[in-house]
Amino acid sequence: MTAPQSRLRQLPSVDACLAHPAVAALLAAHPRSSVVESIRVVLEAWRATLSDGGAAVPDLEALARDIAAAVAARERRTLRRAINATGVILHTGLGRAPLSEAARQAVAVAAGYCVLETEADTGRRGERAAHIEPLLRELTGAEAAFAVNNNAAAVLLAMRALAEGREVIISRGQLVEIGGAFRIPEVIAQAGCRLVEVGTTNRTHLKDYERAISDRTACLLWCHQSNFRVVGFSAEVPMADLAALAHGRGLPCVADLGSGAFLDLSAALHAEVHEPLVRDIIAAGADLVTASGDKLLGGPQAGLLVGRADLVRQCRRHPLARAVRIDKLCLAALEATLRAYRDDATARQVPVMAMILRPVEEIEEAARRAAEALRGPLAAIAEVSVVATVAEIGGGSLPAQQLPSWAVALTPHDGDSDALAARLRALDPAVFGRIEGGRVLLDLRTVGTQAAELQEAVAQISLR
Numbered sequence: 015m016t017a018p019q020s021r022l023r024q025l026p027s028v029d030a031c032l033a034h035p036a037v038a039a040l041l042a043a044h045p046r047s048s049v050v051e052s053i054r055v056v057l058e059a060w061r062a063t064l065s066d067g068g069a070a071v072p073d074l075e076a077l078a079r080d081i082a083a084a085v086a087a088r089e090r091r092t093l094r095r096a097i098n099a100t101g102v103i104l105h106t107g108l109g110r111a112p113l114s115e116a117a118r119q120a121v122a123v124a125a126g127y128c129v130l131e132t133e134a135d136t137g138r139r140g141e142r143a144a145h146i147e148p149l150l151r152e153l154t155g156a157e158a159a160f161a162v163n164n165n166a167a168a169v170l171l172a173m174r175a176l177a178e179g180r181e182v183i184i185s186r187g188q189l190v191e192i193g194g195a196f197r198i199p200e201v202i203a204q205a206g207c208r209l210v211e212v213g214t215t216n217r218t219h220l221k222d223y224e225r226a227i228s229d230r231t232a233c234l235l236w237c238h239q240s241n242f243r244v245v246g247f248s249a250e251v252p253m254a255d256l257a258a259l260a261h262g263r264g265l266p267c268v269a270d271l272g273s274g275a276f277l278d279l280s281a282a283l284h285a286e287v288h289e290p291l292v293r294d295i296i297a298a299g300a301d302l303v304t305a306s307g308d309k310l311l312g313g314p315q316a317g318l319l320v321g322r323a324d325l326v327r328q329c330r331r332h333p334l335a336r337a338v339r340i341d342k343l344c345l346a347a348l349e350a351t352l353r354a355y356r357d358d359a360t361a362r363q364v365p366v367m368a369m370i371l372r373p374v375e376e377i378e379e380a381a382r383r384a385a386e387a388l389r390g391p392l393a394a395i396a397e398v399s400v401v402a403t404v405a406e407i408g409g410g411s412l413p414a415q416q417l418p419s420w421a422v423a424l425t426p427h428d429g430d431s432d433a434l435a436a437r438l439r440a441l442d443p444a445v446f447g448r449i450e451g452g453r454v455l456l457d458l459r460t461v462g463t464q465a466a467e468l469q470e471a472v473a474q475i476s477l478r
C-alpha cells in the first residue's frame with residue numbers, strides 16, 4: 015500500500031466530482047452551493063480516513079454515491095414527521111398535541127387569505143379573538159376570553175396587565191417550574207410584580223394569605239402544581255375559599271391552570287387526582303384563568319385567558335398583548351379544536367383525548383399486530399415481542415396518572431439498543447421509542463392512528 019500522502023493525492027478534485035453524471039444530475043434538483051458543500055464534506059471525510067491509513071482510495075462511483083447521500087441528508091427538511099412511540103402522549107420534544115383532522119383542515123384554510131380580523135358582513139376591521147371568544151365562553155361559563163401565543167405568555171400578560179408594580183400573593187407549594195425554564199417566580203418578576211410567598215412547601219392555609227394582604231396587593235395567584243405532587247401531610251386552599259377571600263378584600267383571584275382540562279376524564283381513568291376543568295375553576299370563583307392550548311385541550315400551541323370581562327379587557331388592551339398575540343394558523347386550529355368540545359362524543363375524538371381514553375385491550379391488539387408484521391422484516395436485527403407497559407399523559411399534566419399500555423419490544427441481536435433507537439430516529443417519519451432494559455419499546459398508546467405507518471417505517475431499517 016502506498017503512503018497516506020500519495021493516496022490523498024489520488025482523491026479527485028471538487029470539479030472532477032461535479033463532472034460525474036450522477037453528481038451533475040443533483041444540480042437539477044438542489045442548490046449548487048449545497049452540492050458543492052456536500053462534495054467538500056465527503057472529500058474531507060475521505061481525507062481523514064486515508065490519513066489514518068488502511069482504507070483504499072474510493073473510486074469516483076463510490077464518491078458519487080456518498081455525495082448523493084450527503085446532499086439528501088442536507089436537503090432533507092429538518093422539521094420532519096415523527097411517530098411518537100415513547101408512551102408520553104403530550105411529548106414536548108415531539109410537538110405536544112397532534113391536531114385533529116378538523117384542526118388540520120382549519121390550518122390549511124387559514125394558510126391563505128382568511129377572514130382573520132375583518133367582519134365579513136360589514137367589511138369593517140374586527141378582532142381575531144372573535145373566532146374563539148364565543149366558544150370559550152360557552153365551554154367555560156366565563157364572561158370573556160382571549161388567546162395568546164402560549165400559556166407562559168398568558169401568565170406574563172395577566173400579571174403585567176393586572177399587577178405591574180404591585181404585589182402578587184402565592185403559596186410556597188405552588189412556585190412551580192415547568193420544563194423549558196418557565197418558573198412562576200421569574201415570570202412574576204418579568205411582569206414587574208413583587209412576589210409575596212405564603213405558607214410552606216407542603217401546607218398553606220387561608221390565614222397565610224389573609225395575613226399577607228395589604229394595600230400593595232394586586233391579586234392572589236393560584237397555580238396548578240402541574241408536573242409534581244405533594245403527598246402526605248399537605249394542604250392547599252381550595253379555589254372557592256381563596257376566591258371568597260380575594261373578593262372580600264376587593265382583589266381579583268387569578269388561576270394558572272396550566273393544562274386546562276375541558277373534558278372530565280376522572281370517571282374514565284379512575285383517577286385518584288381530580289384534574290379540575292377550566293369551567294370548575296371559573297365556577298369556584300376564579301376571576302381570570304390561564305391555560306395551555308396544547309396540553310389536555312389537545313389543540314395548537316396557545317395560551318387561553320378566560321374570566322371576568324373587565325380583566326380580560328385589561329389584558330387584551332395592554333401593549334404587551336400585541337407582542338404575544340396568537341398567529342392565524344394556531345387561531346384556526348384552536349377554533350376547530352374548541353368546536354369539538356361542544357359535544358362529548360366529538361371531544362373524545364380529539365387525538366389527545368382518544369389516546370388517553372383508548373381501552374388497553376385495543377392497544378394490546380394493535381401491539382400484537384405490529385409485532386407480527388415486524389418479526390419477518392426485522393429478523394436479522396432484533397427479536398420482536400410484545401410487553402405490557404405504562405404510558406403517561408406528559409406535558410406536566412396529571413403526573414401521577416398511569417395509563418396501562420402495550421409496546422412492541424425490539425431486543426437487538428447485537429445488544430446495542432442505543433444504536434437501534436438511533437436507526438429508528440433516522441427513519442422518515444422519524445420513529446421515537448424508549449429504551450428500557452436493553453430493549454427499544456414502541457408504545458402503541460401514543461402511536462394512536464399511526465400504527466400502519468409505524469410498521470411500514472420500522473420495516474425499512476432492515477433494508478439498510
Ligand SMILES: *Cc1c(COP(=O)(O)O)cnc(C)c1O
Pocket residue numbers: 164165166167169190192196237238239240241270271272273305306307308316317409410
Ligand atoms: C405548562 C404550564 C405553563 C406553560 O404553558 P405553555 O403553554 O407551555 O407556555 C404555565 N403554567 C403551568 C401551571 C403549566 O402547567
